[in-house]
Amino acid sequence: MWAYLGYSMSEQEPMFVAKEIMSQLKMSKVNGFPFFMYSGAREFVGGDKFLQFRIPNRKRIAKIRVVLDEARDLYNLEFYKKKGFEMKKSKSIDGIFFDQMAEIIVRELGIN
Numbered sequence: 001m002w003a004y005l006g007y008s009m010s011e012q013e014p015m016f017v018a019k020e021i022m023s024q025l026k027m028s029k030v031n032g033f034p035f036f037m038y039s040g041a042r043e044f045v046g047g048d049k050f051l052q053f054r055i056p057n058r059k060r061i062a063k064i065r066v067v068l069d070e071a072r073d074l075y076n077l078e079f080y081k082k083k084g085f086e087m088k089k090s091k092s093i094d095g096i097f098f099d100q101m102a103e104i105i106v107r108e109l110g111i112n
Contacts, residue, residue: 018046021066021075025051028102035102039109061109063087066101069094075101079108 022044028035035041041064043054052065063080076094080087096104 015046017049017068018051021051021068022046024098025066025102030102030106035105039106039111055109058109061090064105077101077104077108 025035030038040056041053042056045052049070050065050067052063054063055061060081061079062082065078065080067076067078069076072095074095075098076092077096078089079091079093081090082088091108093104093108
């Protein structure tokens, strides 16, 4: 498919992974609400094998990064908190399946 469009997979892969993570989280429901509405996530940044977003008005967690672990076909979650003008990694959860991701994020945010 990518060859048909004139692109190699290596040129499109970074944004493809970020868009795939975003679409999977969009389909997730938490207590009957769409994940992004329930969590208040905004300011999305996609990159090479990750999607990052900000969570407003939370003391414990300010930013979340979802990273694809290609070797195991699982996801890793990285939680960051704001310390002054810097972001410090506060917690990391490795090796989770997609269907667990929204529940784990909401639990870590403490809004469930």
